Amino acid sequence: MLYADYNATTPLDPEVRAAMNEALDGSFGNPSSMHSAGQAARRLVDRARAQVAALIGAAADEIVFTSGGTEADNLAVLGTAEAAAGKQIVASAVEHKAVLDPCAYLQKQGRAVTFLPVDCDGRADLAALEAVVKPDVALVSLMLANNDTGTLQRVAEAARIANACGALMHTDAVQAAGKVPIDVKTLGVSLLSFSSHKIHGPKGVGALFVRYGARLASVFHGGRQERLLRPGTENVPGIVGFGKACDLARTRLLADARRVAQLRDHFEQQILASIVGTRINGGKDRLPNTSNLAFAGLEGEAITINLDMMGMAVSTGAACSSADKTPSHVLLAMGQSAVEARSSVRFSFGRDTSDEDITRAIALVVQAVNLLRGVRP
Ligand code: PLP
Numbered sequence: 001m002l003y004a005d006y007n008a009t010t011p012l013d014p015e016v017r018a019a020m021n022e023a024l025d026g027s028f029g030n031p032s033s034m035h036s037a038g039q040a041a042r043r044l045v046d047r048a049r050a051q052v053a054a055l056i057g058a059a060a061d062e063i064v065f066t067s068g069g070t071e072a073d074n075l076a077v078l079g080t081a082e083a084a085a086g087k088q089i090v091a092s093a094v095e096h097k098a099v100l101d102p103c104a105y106l107q108k109q110g111r112a113v114t115f116l117p118v119d120c121d122g123r124a125d126l127a128a129l130e131a132v133v134k135p136d137v138a139l140v141s142l143m144l145a146n147n148d149t150g151t152l153q154r155v156a157e158a159a160r161i162a163n164a165c166g167a168l169m170h171t172d173a174v175q176a177a178g179k180v181p182i183d184v185k186t187l188g189v190s191l192l193s194f195s196s197h198k199i200h201g202p203k204g205v206g207a208l209f210v211r212y213g214a215r216l217a218s219v220f221h222g223g224r225q226e227r228l229l230r231p232g233t234e235n236v237p238g239i240v241g242f243g244k245a246c247d248l249a250r251t252r253l254l255a256d257a258r259r260v261a262q263l264r265d266h267f268e269q270q271i272l273a274s275i276v277g278t279r280i281n282g283g284k285d286r287l288p289n290t291s292n293l294a295f296a297g298l299e300g301e302a303i304t305i306n307l308d309m310m311g312m313a314v315s316t317g318a319a320c321s322s323a324d325k326t327p328s329h330v331l332l333a334m335g336q337s338a339v340e341a342r343s344s345v346r347f348s349f350g351r352d353t354s355d356e357d358i359t360r361a362i363a364l365v366v367q368a369v370n371l372l373r374g375v376r377p
Helices: 016-025 037-056 069-083 097-108 125-130 155-164 234-272 298-307 329-335 340-342 355-373
Strands: 063-066 088-092 112-116 137-141 168-172 191-195 205-211 278-281 290-295 346-347
Touching: 016 234, 037 191, 037 205, 037 234, 037 298, 063 069, 069 088, 069 097, 069 137, 069 168, 069 191, 069 205, 069 346, 088 097, 097 112, 097 168, 112 125, 125 155, 137 155, 155 168, 205 278, 234 290, 234 355, 290 298, 298 346, 329 340, 340 346
Parallel strands: 088 112, 088 137, 137 168, 168 191
Antiparallel strands: 063 205, 191 205, 278 290, 290 346
16 A cells, blocks of 8 residues: 555554553553552553644643544644633634534634635634734634645744734644744744644644743543543553654654655646646645645546546545535635636645655556546556
């Protein structure tokens, strides 16, 4: 299998697996227990908290472990809304559903919610943000990088606008983490979500960075863990794996990003040169690993199915919504028609992608498109 769907999930790194196995074998204690078995598990969680914090330039105490990116996003949106009764929420129209759906839920409850428009590259309109952010805004949520297109947003600029009015700035960094350097202080954000399985860690674990002093109410109740914000006994092996994955991501980030960007750029150049009617979605400022391409006159889904039969895994967009037939809300928000949006395929490469994989990927995509267009070899 030629795997080119790293934005959906990534394989577990062998070093992460080894760290998790050690935790599974050696530390079954409950981190909240006072006895030594509990305290051994507590030390593992504390070490992982420091590793996770180091990836984003945060203090260890500012990390709240969650079950993943979706829960971190929900906690950011719903927790802020809960702490700031009656205040408005602002989010970009291209956010992941893990942000958009809690916003829509709040709107149904009668909360004022504004969805920011984006340009044809998917970049949020900061003039519109400036116009809408007033002291009655509790939260601005703008993702660091988009999962479908890889488009990078101007989060630091958005944070300056939000912070000037006393609104909390949240960024969903689930796709950006491990691919571009992140520093929460430089970004000026109060809340940042990320997820372990996108950076070669286990599934079902993630974190929300909550800056000291940020006003966030709990939306879960029943325990004192994670500063009361995420009660429940911690997923110790998962957290250990996430910590190790963050450690590896931090040390490998620049080298990995440079290598993957070269491979991705070569892939794009070759596809654009070999297949007529091909276009890149998402502009110039994108994640180094993501290539969202539109193939005029074709259905992205048909290309995806054909490539799967040929042994290559790609996707038409977010894995969690790829079962529904509606075109990507991200491409629609960028002004594309439903037909244009349906013609796109997302290729996302990663740590294990080799030069040979890219050569084979180019050949397979050309073959799949020619087959669908009825072009003879
Ligand atoms: N946010 C973004 C931008 C994502 O791409 C994803 C997953 O694809 C999520 C949130 C949800 O993360 P998780 O799968 O850890 O719940």
